[in-house]
Each structure stands twice: as C-alpha cells, then as structure tokens.
Amino acid sequence: MHRFAAISSVLIALVLASPELRAQQAPASAEEILVQFTVPDVGSAMIPALVNDNTVFLPVADVFAFLRIRMDTLGSGTAVTGFIGDEHRTYRIDPAQHTIEFAGNQQTLGPEKMFSSEGRTYLRNDQFGPIFGLFCAFNFRDLEVRLHTDFELPAVRDMKRERARRALHHGAEMPFFDRTVRSTRTVATPGVAEWAVNGGMDPVIGKTGSYSMGLGGEVLGGSLEARIHGAADSLPSLNNMSFRWRYVDNDFAPVRQITAGQIGSPLPDPFRGTALAASITNRSTIRSNVYGTYVIQDRTEPLWGVELYADGRLVDFTTADSIGLFRFELPINYGATEVQLRFYGPWGEVRMMDRAIHIPYSFLPSGTVEYSATGGVVNRDGTTQHDPFLHISAQYGVGPMLTVGGGAYVVNAGAAGVVFPFMQSSLRLADWFLLSGTYSQGLGGDVSVSIVPGTTASLSMGYSQRYASLDETLRSETRKATLNLATPLNLPGLHGGLTVDIADNISDGWNGVVAEESFVTRLFDIPLAIGSKQEWIGQHSLQLLSVHGNAHFTFNPFGLALIRPSVEMDMRTRQVTSCSVELSRSIVQGVQLDVSIYRDMVVRQTTSHVGVQFTLPFALASVGAQIQDGRMNLQGGSSGSVYYDNSNSMVLTSSRTGMDRASVVIRPFLDVNGNGRYDSDEPLVAGIDVTATSGTIRHSSDTLIRILDLDPNVPVILSVDDAHLPNVSWRTKQRTLQVLPAADRFESIDVPIVVAGEVNGRVLLDNNGKLEGMAGIIVRFRREDGSQADSVITQDGGEFYSTMASGHYTVTVDADQLKMLQLASVGSREIDLRGGTDGDVINGVDLKVMRDQEGRSK
Numbered sequence: 001m002h003r004f005a006a007i008s009s010v011l012i013a014l015v016l017a018s019p020e021l022r023a024q025q026a027p028a029s030a031e032e033i034l035v036q037f038t039v040p041d042v043g044s045a046m047i048p049a050l051v052n053d054n055t056v057f058l059p060v061a062d063v064f065a066f067l068r069i070r071m072d073t074l075g076s077g078t079a080v081t082g083f084i085g086d087e088h089r090t091y092r093i094d095p096a097q098h099t100i101e102f103a104g105n106q107q108t109l110g111p112e113k114m115f116s117s118e119g120r121t122y123l124r125n126d127q128f129g130p131i132f133g134l135f136c137a138f139n140f141r142d143l144e145v146r147l148h149t150d151f152e153l154p155a156v157r158d159m160k161r162e163r164a165r166r167a168l169h170h171g172a173e174m175p176f177f178d179r180t181v182r183s184t185r186t187v188a189t190p191g192v193a194e195w196a197v198n199g200g201m202d203p204v205i206g207k208t209g210s211y212s213m214g215l216g217g218e219v220l221g222g223s224l225e226a227r228i229h230g231a232a233d234s235l236p237s238l239n240n241m242s243f244r245w246r247y248v249d250n251d252f253a254p255v256r257q258i259t260a261g262q263i264g265s266p267l268p269d270p271f272r273g274t275a276l277a278a279s280i281t282n283r284s285t286i287r288s289n290v291y292g293t294y295v296i297q298d299r300t301e302p303l304w305g306v307e308l309y310a311d312g313r314l315v316d317f318t319t320a321d322s323i324g325l326f327r328f329e330l331p332i333n334y335g336a337t338e339v340q341l342r343f344y345g346p347w348g349e350v351r352m353m354d355r356a357i358h359i360p361y362s363f364l365p366s367g368t369v370e371y372s373a374t375g376g377v378v379n380r381d382g383t384t385q386h387d388p389f390l391h392i393s394a395q396y397g398v399g400p401m402l403t404v405g406g407g408a409y410v411v412n413a414g415a416a417g418v419v420f421p422f423m424q425s426s427l428r429l430a431d432w433f434l435l436s437g438t439y440s441q442g443l444g445g446d447v448s449v450s451i452v453p454g455t456t457a458s459l460s461m462g463y464s465q466r467y468a469s470l471d472e473t474l475r476s477e478t479r480k481a482t483l484n485l486a487t488p489l490n491l492p493g494l495h496g497g498l499t500v501d502i503a504d505n506i507s508d509g510w511n512g513v514v515a516e517e518s519f520v521t522r523l524f525d526i527p528l529a530i531g532s533k534q535e536w537i538g539q540h541s542l543q544l545l546s547v548h549g550n551a552h553f554t555f556n557p558f559g560l561a562l563i564r565p566s567v568e569m570d571m572r573t574r575q576v577t578s579c580s581v582e583l584s585r586s587i588v589q590g591v592q593l594d595v596s597i598y599r600d601m602v603v604r605q606t607t608s609h610v611g612v613q614f615t616l617p618f619a620l621a622s623v624g625a626q627i628q629d630g631r632m633n634l635q636g637g638s639s640g641s642v643y644y645d646n647s648n649s650m651v652l653t654s655s656r657t658g659m660d661r662a663s664v665v666i667r668p669f670l671d672v673n674g675n676g677r678y679d680s681d682e683p684l685v686a687g688i689d690v691t692a693t694s695g696t697i698r699h700s701s702d703t704l705i706r707i708l709d710l711d712p713n714v715p716v717i718l719s720v721d722d723a724h725l726p727n728v729s730w731r732t733k734q735r736t737l738q739v740l741p742a743a744d745r746f747e748s749i750d751v752p753i754v755v756a757g758e759v760n761g762r763v764l765l766d767n768n769g770k771l772e773g774m775a776g777i778i779v780r781f782r783r784e785d786g787s788q789a790d791s792v793i794t795q796d797g798g799e800f801y802s803t804m805a806s807g808h809y810t811v812t813v814d815a816d817q818l819k820m821l822q823l824a825s826v827g828s829r830e831i832d833l834r835g836g837t838d839g840d841v842i843n844g845v846d847l848k849v850m851r852d853q854e855g856r857s858k
Contacts, residue, residue: 030057036144037066039153049145050122056138056145057115057122060093067134067153084132084153089589091132095121100131103589107131146724177717178734181749183742185221190644191745192216192658198637199232209233216659216744222247222258223712223743225659246743248713250284257281266374266391267409268443268466275389277376282369285713296328300343307342327458327486362405362426362436364397371395378411388412393422401428409440418442443467457487479506489519496521512537528553532571547571561585577601590615594624605629616640618653647748648704662710662741664749666690666718668703670730670837671752674805678750685730685753689721712743720751729756729839731803754805757833761845762798763813766826771848773798778814779847783807806833806840813847824852 030050037047037058045066050057064071070082079094084102091102095116099108100123113124125145129135135148193216199209209232216225226243228236244261258280265275300306300320307317308328320326364370371394377386393407406423422440429435432452439445446464453459462482481504489498501516518531532549536542552566564582569575580598587593592613599606611624619640626633641658644651645665668688669678686703694716695707710716718737725731730753741747763779764771779800781790789809794800812828826848834840 033143035138037063037147038144039067039147048120050117051140051143054138054140056125058125058128058136058145059120060123061120063128063134067147069153083586084134090586093121102131148724177736177738179737181737181739181747183740183747185742186218187220189218189646189745190215191218191223191646191663192641192643192661194639194641194657194659196637196639197232198635200636201634203631203633207232214659218742218745219245220247223660223745225744248285248742250286250713250740253282255280255282256284263374265378266372267378267389267411268440275374275376275378277374277378277389279372279374281372283372286715300326304343309342362395362424363400363403363428364395366397366399368397369394395424402426409443458485460484480504494521509539510537511539511542513542523553526553526555548577575601587612611635615655618642618655620655643708643746645704645706645746645748647746648702650700650702650704652698652706652708654708656709658708660712660743661708662712662743663746664692664695664707664710664716664718664739664741665746666705666707666749666751668705668732668751668753671754671805672837674754674807676752678752685725687722687724687726688732688751688753689724691719691721693717706746710741712741715740718749722753725753727838729758730754731756733805755837755839756803757806757840757842758801758803759809759811759831759833759842759845760799760801761811761829761843761847763794763800763847763849764798765823766848766850774849777849778817780812780814781809782812783809804833808832811845811847813849818849822852823849825849 030052032048032050034046035049035051035056035058037045047062047066048059061071064082069084071080072082079092079096081090081092083090089103091100093100095114097108098110098114099106100114101107109123109127113127115122125136125138133149133151137146137148138144139146194214196212197209198211199207201207210230211232212227212229214225214227216223218224222245224243224245226241228241230236230240242262244259244263246260247258248256250256258278260278262274262276263279265277266279267275296308304320305317306320306326306328318326318328371392373390373392375390376388378389379386389412390410391407392410393405395403395405397403402425404423404425406421408422409420411418411420420440420442422438422443424436424438426434426436434450435448437445437447444464444466446462448462449460451459460483462480464480466478483500483502485498485500487498489496497520499518503514505512513534513536515534516531517533518529520527520529522528528551530549530551532547534547535545537545547570548568549571550566550568552564554562554564556562562582562584564584565580567579568577570577578598578600580596582596583594585593592615594609594611594613596609597606598608605628607626607628609624609626611622613620613622619638621636621638623636624634626635639655639657641654641656642651643654643658643663645663648665648667666688667678668685669682670685671677672682673679684703688703688705690697690705690707692707692710695710698706698708700706707716707718716739718739720732720735720737722730722732722735732751732753734751737749737751739747739749759781763774763777765774773794773796775794775796775798777794777798779792779794779802780788781802781804783789784807789804789807790802791814792800792802809831810828811831813825815825818825829845829847831842831845833842
C-alpha cells in the first residue's frame with residue numbers, strides 16, 4: 001500500500017510537470033488543510049485537501065491509494081489510467097486535456113471542478129459520485145469526508161476477506177451475536193429463475209441452438225429446483241427435465257438432511273447412472289473439525305491471492321509466489337468434496353474455477369457416528385435398464401487417528417436383488433502420512449496414500465481395481481495406479497516448481513501409461529511454464545506411442561492486454577506440431593474482447609476466433625465468430641437470473657446464476673412504539689450500512705438492502721452500522737447478526753431502529769447533610785417487567801448518562817455494590833421516555849446514597 005501510494009504520487013508529479021498543467025491554478029480563496037477521509041468498514045485516514053467555502057477538493061492519487069484503486073501512467077505520463085471495482089470498469093484521467101473517461105463515458109471538466117496545483121490533481125468532492133460512483137459527503141464542521149458507494153470497493157473486499165480469514169484461525173472464539181436469524185419455513189414461496197440460450201450458424205450444419213431454464217423456490221419447508229434443457233428445434237419433454245427437493249435442519253441431530261428427486265447416484269460401476277431416489281442423512285451442512293489434510297497445488301498469476309472453498313465454505317487462503325505457484329492443505333472431510341478456487345488480483349481482479357475432487361480420506365471426531373441411506377431407481381449409463389437400488393452406509397470415529405465404516409449396495413440387477421457389502425477405513429499414521437482403503441465384495445476396491453513430509457513437497461499414490469460386468473463369463477477387470485509428485489526445484493539462477501503425474505491403466509489385457517511433467521518458473525520477469533507428455537501402450541510389453549513438449553507464458557505489455565502465446569512439439573521428430581496465441585482486453589466497462597489463433601502444423605489447419613463478452617445488469621451475453629478452412633461459424637449466447645423477493649414483492653435481475661444459492665433482504669424500520677416488530681404504519685429508514693462475511697450486497701432506492709450469492713444453510717455474519725442515520729437520536733441495538741439462509745429464496749430480516757431517549761443525572765452521597773458526587777458507582781435501568789435495559793458507571797462528580805428506547809424505567813443504584821461499600825440507597829427513580837421520532841431528554845435524575853454501618857437499605 002505504501003509502495004503504491006509513493007508510486008502514485010511520483011506519477012502524478014510527473015504528469016503535472018508539463019507547461020500546460022502548470023498554468024492551472026487552485027481557487028484564490030482555497031485553503032490547504034488536512035481532512036479525515038472515512039470509508040465504512042475500512043477506516044479513516046488524514047489526507048491533504050483544499051477547502052473553498054463549503055466545498056472541498058480532494059487529491060485523486062491519495063483517495064485512490066487509500067481505496068486500493070489501481071493507477072498507472074499512460075503513454076508519455078500526462079495521463080493516468082486504471083480500473084475501479086473490477087477489470088471492466090476502466091478509467092482514464094487526462095489533466096492536460098481536462099477530461100475524465102470512465103466506463104466509456106467521457107467528461108470535460110472546468111477549473112471549478114478539477115485543477116492541478118503543487119504537483120497534485122484535485123477533483124471537487126461532489127464530482128467523485130457522478131463520475132466514478134464514489135459519493136463523497138463533506139462535513140465542514142467536523143472537516144470529514146464520508147464515502148458511500150453502490151458497489152464493493154477493493155479495500156472493502158479486502159477487509160471482508162481478512163475478517164473471514166481471521167475467523168478460520170479463531171474458530172474457538174465464538175463471537176457474540178445480538179441476534180441469530182434462522183430460516184422461516186413456508187408451504188410454498190417462489191424464489192429464483194435462471195435461463196441460458198445459445199445459438200450458432202454454420203455454413204455446413206446450418207442453424208444450431210440450445211436452451212436451458214430452471215426454477216427454484218421453497219416447497220414444504222425445503223428448497224425445490226426444477227430444470228429443463230434441450231435443442232432449439234425440439235419440443236420440451238419429460239426426458240430432458242429434472243427436479244430435486246432438499247430439506248435441511250442442522251439442529252435436528254437424528255436427520256439433518258432429506259433429499260428427493262434426480263440426484264447423484266451413490267452406486268459404483270457398473271451401476272453408475274442417473275438416479276431417481278430419496279436420501280436421508282445425519283450429516284450437517286456446517287462442517288465440524290476434521291483430522292488430516294489433502295494437498296492441492298497449482299499455479300495462477302504471480303502474487304495473486306487465492307481462496308479455497310470446500311462445499312461452498314471458505315476453508316483456507318494463501319498468496320501465490322513470484323512465479324504463480326500456490327499450495328493448500330485442504331482439511332479432509334467426507335467423501336467427494338466440491339472444491340472452488342477464487343483468485344484475487346492486487347487491484348480487485350477476480351477469477352473463479354470450479355473443481356470436483358474425490359478425497360478418499362474420511363475422518364470423524366472420536367465417538368461420532370454418521371450415516372446415510374439412499375433408495376430409488378437408477379438408469380445405468382448407456383442402457384435402458386432401470387434398476388431399483390438401496391445404498392446404506394455408516395462411519396464411526398474410533399479415535400483421532402482412525403475412522404472405520406461400512407455398508408451395502410443392494411441392486412435388483414435382474415430377476416433377484418444382488419447385495420454387495422463393502423467396508424472402508426481411514427488411518428492417520430502421522431500428521432504427514434495418511435492411508436485409506438475401501439473394498440466391496442464383487443465390485444473391487446482401492447487404496448490411497450498421501451505423504452506430505454514438509455511444507456513444500458507432497459506425494460500421493462493410489463491403486464484401484466474394478467470389475468466392469470456382473471456376468472462371470474464376460475467379467476473384465478480394470479486396474480489403475482496413479483502417482484502425483486509436487487516439489488520446488490531450485491537450480492542455479494532459476495527458481496521454480498515441478499509437478500509429475502503418472503497414470504497406469506490396465507483394461508482388457510491392454511496396458512497404457514501416461515506421464516506428464518510441468519515446470520513453472522520466471523524468465524525475464526515473465527511467468528513461463530514448460531511441460532512434456534509421454535504415452536506408452538501395449539499388451540505384453542510397452543511401446544512408446546508419443547512424446548510431446550509444450551511451453552506457454554503470459555505477459556501484459558504496457559498494461560494494454562493479456563497475451564498468452566504457446567507452442568507444442570513432437571520431441572521424437574523435433575517438429576512443432578501446433579502453436580497458438582490468445583489475447584484478452586477489457587474495452588469498456590462490462591465489455592471483454594477475446595482473440596485467439598491456433599495453427600495445427602500436422603494437418604496444416606488454422607483456426608481463428610474472435611469473441612466479445614458483455615456483462616449486463618440482467619445477463620451475461622457473448623457473440624463470436626470462428627473461422628476454419630475458410631468457413632465461418634457464428635456463435636452467440638446469453639444467460640442470467642431473475643430473483644423474486646416475496647416479502648416485498650420485488651423482482652431483481654442478475655448476470656450470474658442464482659439457483660442453489662441463498663439471499664437475504666434487510667428492512668431497517670423506525671420502531672416508534674418500541675415493540676421490536678415492524679408495523680405497517682412505521683416508516684422505513686435509510687442510512688444503514690451493512691457488511692457481510694460473504695455474498696454480494698445491493699442497495700436500492702426503497703432503502704432495502706439485499707445480499708445475493710450466499711452459501712445456503714451456512715452461517716453468514718452481518719454487521720450493522722448506524723453512523724449515517726439522518727437523526728442522531730436514532731440507533732440500532734442489533735449490530736451483529738448471524739443468519740442461516742435457505743436456498744432458492746429471500747430470507748427477510750427486520751432491523752428495528754429505536755428512538756433513543758437521553759437520561760442524565762448524578763449519584764450523590766449524603767454526608768451529614770452535605771451532598772457529594774460519587775464516581776465509580778453502578779447505575780441500573782430496569783424495564784417494567786424487571787429486565788435490565790442498561791447499566792452505566794458514574795464519572796467524576798457522580799454524573800451518569802444513558803440512551804435507551806422509549807418506555808417506562810426504574811433507575812436504581814446497584815445494591816450489591818452498595819453493600820460492599822457499606823452504603824445504602826435512598827429510594828429509586830421512575831422515569832418515562834416518550835416516543836415519537838426525535839426522542840426525549842430527561843435531566844436531573846439524581847440518586848442519593850448514605851452511609852450505613854450495618855449495610856442495610858434505608
């Protein structure tokens with residue numbers, strides 16, 4: 001941050017050095033002072049500014065540096081450029097031409113709005129909002145500038161991620177929540193619809209097209225999702241429709257999840273296929289502590305931040321090294337885990353990549369039993385056979401080092417049912433040595449080993465044996481052995497990382513071996529990847545089939561575009577077999593250009609592609625053209641989601657998919673009668689700021705705050721800030737909320753804003769008729785039902801002060817403290833704080849105490 005601020009200041013100084021800019025001057029009456037620049041959920045900083053009457057001019061470089069907005073020189077250095085929020089929201093500030101261009105819109109500003117002075121470019125505070133969406137409100141009395149935006153700044157995202165990351169390492173320190181909001185269940189509530197259409201025109205094939213649509217909502221307390229897909233020239237049918245209903249209650253230990261519909265088949269080969277089934281389990285969607293780790297190593301852009309999500313929950317984070325290598329030790333959980341990696345650039349860039357990784361190790365805490373049962377009908381892949389089946393499994397945590405389990409597959413594969421019992425176990429011999437094995441009678445088994453001897457290298461090996469048919473006369477055996485090695489490789493003057501993957505497959509008497517190696521390093525400050533691939537095949541002896549090498553690198557010349565050249569060659573003939581180059585460039589906000597050229601040297605064929613992607617508020621659209629052998633193929637498509645906020649009868653759109661995600665709508669209201677519930681005659685209140693540990697926050701003109709893209713049935717923590725409420729007497733008592741939202745619907749949360757009344761007084765000691773103020777005395781405020789509303793401690797002179805919602809209260813001095821001090825109270829005070837919208841003030845609430853040698857109340 002300091003380095004960026006220093007570089008930005010130098011760049012601005014160079015830009016302002018031209019004769020044209022030196023001619024610009026600050027207003028004659030402007031005064032240079034320091035103002036406090038405050039960003040909710042980030043903090044404050046003192047920055048230099050020029051104040052002229054009731055307006056303030058802010059230095060662009062200092063503001064952007066504090067908000068972590070990228071700023072680079074452009075061309076000769078008389079202009080600066082960068083992006084705000086994401087790579088598509090690009091800007092260009094040219095002080096020489098008095099222009100600012102942002103998101104494709106260019107404005108020319110006069111000296112009353114933008115000028116240069118003493119090596120800085122200043123912009124009037126009320127111009128940051130209309131131009132960049134950075135609304136800066138200036139408080140002349142406090143010399144403070146407060147920032148508000150309708151989008152998430154890089155600095156805000158960094159703070160949010162940092163809080164979530166800190167929570168990973170302080171899981172035992174449970175925060176205090178003012179309120180926990182659990183999902184309310186309804187009979188039926190619509191929630192979300194998503195859609196996607198694709199089409200093309202090929203001179204040979206003709207018109208092509210496909211579509212998919214989905215609907216999600218709540219039915220009978222659970223989330224119901226229905227989807228349909230097909231080709232554009234065919235009518236919808238039951239064969240291309242699917243549905244799934246899922247009920248989750250993590251508080252009901254016997255059965256935490258119930259799922260019904262078309263679900264993933266739990267059966268192994270040769271029964272794997274599409275299952276119409278129902279399943280129950282006591283597995284929680286909220287992950288518990290687990291034992292052991294599974295290493296994931298890969299590469300991305302150098303020095304990018306990487307977050308690891310398992311089943312939708314953040315489990316770890318790291319930063320790629322100078323050549324782009326990163327490594328995770330994923331906490332081991334249960335069976336197949338959906339893994340997602342999110343990549344964050346230093347200036348707000350975001351990349352996402354989904355992976356499905358089968359983790360063979362399954363550990364449970366000591367004494368824990370976990371079960372699942374699934375039954376239904378499976379349609380085996382490639383056949384018309386529909387087999388009834390039942391799958392039952394259970395696991396038991398013997399200790400922190402060992403988990404064992406077993407169960408059975410029951411399949412009606414023919415006239416009579418066939419039972420395949422199985423057993424499984426996971427053993428942790430040491431923190432760095434894991435062993436797992438499964439065996440099913442008649443179906444085969446597998447074994448896996450993970451060795452992580454240090455913090456940089458890892459080795460994993462696996463072996464499996466499967467039978468491809470139940471017919472003894474046609475029974476065939478498939479065996480597979482795998483090895484994966486990842487380790488740093490430091491050569492003289494060359495630092496990099498090496499990965500090796502080897503797979504040996506034996507099927508129907510044929511043996512095939514594939515080996516791949518990859519070395520990643522940095523050459524002339526450019527990330528470079530070099531790889532090779534060898535293939536052997538044979539029955540009795542292996543014969544070398546092919547040897548290929550490849551290399552590719554990525555660079556960004558002058559910040560204009562990402563360019564990725566690559567080349568592949570046959571190592572046996574030493575001839576280049578193919579080469580390609582890809583170019584990506586953000587044109588304006590929400591418009592991305594992609595160009596690629598691929599040349600196959602063997603068949604002498606060139607394929608070119610040009611595509612443009614548009615990110616709109618309601619859809620993600622793309623158009624492109626591919627040319628091959630002189631034939632042009634046109635392609636296009638779009639996708640998006642429509643949300644329905646049932647509690648407020650509102651429709652929202654998004655360019656991202658929304659099904660199997662959760663949403664929250666927050667309704668701040670003025671609780672005039674103090675009952676804590678929203679009444680129809682109570683007004684909604686603007687000015688509340690909300691931050692969340694995950695999701696995308698949207699503000700709307702109706703004062704409602706919505707959070708989309710949440711992980712369903714996973715706790716999300718909301719922080720409420722009332723600093724910007726329009727009335728100083730208004731405040732919220734619920735500042736930290738824990739929410740457990742359900743999938744495919746909006747969870748409505750009412751946040752009451754109370755009208756705080758002020759009460760002040762003193763605690764006086766009657767010392768033989770002389771009244772003296774006493775500091776350090778506890779004063780308690782109790783409601784009519786006897787519950788405590790507040791407690792304060794008197795300051796110098798015995799003075800105390802409290803703010804509370806309207807109502808009737810009894811004010812007393814703490815009796816236990818008085819007893820310890822051998823004092824006694826002389827009565828209590830009854831007060832009534834009136835309601836309304838401006839609050840009430842009650843002065844002179846004095847409480848008297850006197851010495852009591854016997855410690856009795858008077």
